[in-house]
Amino acid sequence: xxxxxxxxxxxxxxxxxxxxxxxxxxxxxxxxxxxxxxxxxxxxxxxxxxxxxxxxxxxxxxxxxxxxxxxxxxxxxxxxxxxxxxxxxxxxxxxxxxxxxxxxxxxxxxxxxxxxxxxxxxxxxxxxxxxxxxxxxxxxxxxxxxxxxxxxxxxxxxxxxxxxxxxxxxxxxxxxxxxxxxxxxxxxxxxxxxxxxxxxxxxxxxxxxxxxxxxxxxxxxxxxxxxxxxxxxxxxxxxxxxxxxxxxxxxxxxxxxxxxxxxxxxxxxxxxxxxxxxxxxxxxxxxxxxxxxxxxxxxxxxxxxxxxxxxxxxxxxxxxxxxx
Ligand code: SF4
Numbered sequence: 001x002x003x004x005x006x007x008x009x010x011x012x013x014x015x016x017x018x019x020x021x022x023x024x025x026x027x028x029x030x031x032x033x034x035x036x037x038x039x040x041x042x043x044x045x046x047x048x049x050x051x052x053x054x055x056x057x058x059x060x061x062x063x064x065x066x067x068x069x070x071x072x073x074x075x076x077x078x079x080x081x082x083x084x085x086x087x088x089x090x091x092x093x094x095x096x097x098x099x100x101x102x103x104x105x106x107x108x109x110x111x112x113x114x115x116x117x118x119x120x121x122x123x124x125x126x127x128x129x130x131x132x133x134x135x136x137x138x139x140x141x142x143x144x145x146x147x148x149x150x151x152x153x154x155x156x157x158x159x160x161x162x163x164x165x166x167x168x169x170x171x172x173x174x175x176x177x178x179x180x181x182x183x184x185x186x187x188x189x190x191x192x193x194x195x196x197x198x199x200x201x202x203x204x205x206x207x208x209x210x211x212x213x214x215x216x217x218x219x220x221x222x223x224x225x226x227x228x229x230x231x232x233x234x235x236x237x238x239x240x241x242x243x244x245x246x247x248x249x250x251x252x253x254x255x256x257x258x259x260x261x262x263x264x265x266x267x268x269x270x271x272x273x274x275x276x277x278x279x280x281x282x283x284x285x286x287x288x289x290x291x292x293x294x295x296x297x298x299x300x301x302x303x304x305x306x307x308x309x310x311x312x313x314x315x316x317x318x319x320x321x322x323x324x
Pocket of ligand 1: 062063064065066069070071072073109110111112
């Protein structure tokens with residue numbers, strides 16, 4: 001284990017076998033792992049934690065069949081459905097992000113492909129937001145054409161999210177309406193255009209540990225600026241409503257977050273959806289690996305309030321990071 005950790009500290013790549021060793025580490029050795037991972041986290045991220053809020057700018061009615069998603073075409077989840085949120089709602093959240101010194105405003109739009117008119121309309125929102133509540137803006141906005149991406153870049157979008165979600169091998173089990181490679185080629189295009197990239201996954205979809213390792217190695221190749229690690233919240237009405245997530249112990253979640261830090265040490269490692277459920281009571285330990293979290297809920301699931309999230313960070317001895 002100490003050899004593995006020294007390699008990470010020296011930014012030498014771990015092998016797949018070493019990555020599996022971390023996920024298979026007996027729970028009693030977790031404190032040793034967390035201590036060492038903290039040294040890597042401190043080297044690249046110091047003592048700060050960025051807090052983001054998320055606005056669901058377009059909800060439901062997606063043409064895709066992602067099994068975990070309440071907004072998919074096959075989902076019967078009871079959610080609000082709307083084409084585009086009123087600008088005032090986005091502005092309100094932009095002001096919240098700015099006034100509470102949060103690091104980023106993430107904006108999600110359900111759907112996989114958008115018409116140019118829709119992108120232009122949203123780009124105008126972003127331009128105004130930048131003027132009226134200047135924060136870093138990240139968007140999750142499906143597959144963009146090069147022209148649409150340029151429009152959003154010119155409007156001021158800083159970072160784009162495209163989660164790989166799981167391994168290439170397992171992808172067909174959770175979605176059949178688009179491919180893994182379509183995601184990767186869109187990410188490559190966006191990187192070539194100078195966008196920062198946010199790229200992570202979801203744990204608890206029925207994947208094996210080897211799938212988790214494969215996904216994290218794909219993410220390592222992409223080398224995104226941020227890596228959100230979500231833990232599945234099975235939502236009523238979705239295909240994964242009855243998914244067995246009993247293996248998502250706090251210890252297993254912490255090993256995955258640690259591995260993400262070791263494999264992509266310079267990126268923001270974000271503990272995203274599910275932290276309130278699966279790390280309950282042990283959330284402070286995630287900061288050994290993690291330097292980024294959401295406050296105020298997720299696209300279609302509730303989360304912790306901004307005040308409680310800030311308190312979680314400061315009570316753990318970390319500082320809230322401001323990015324302006
Ligand atoms: S994850 Fe995105 S693409 Fe997949 S169903 Fe949900 S909104 Fe659509």
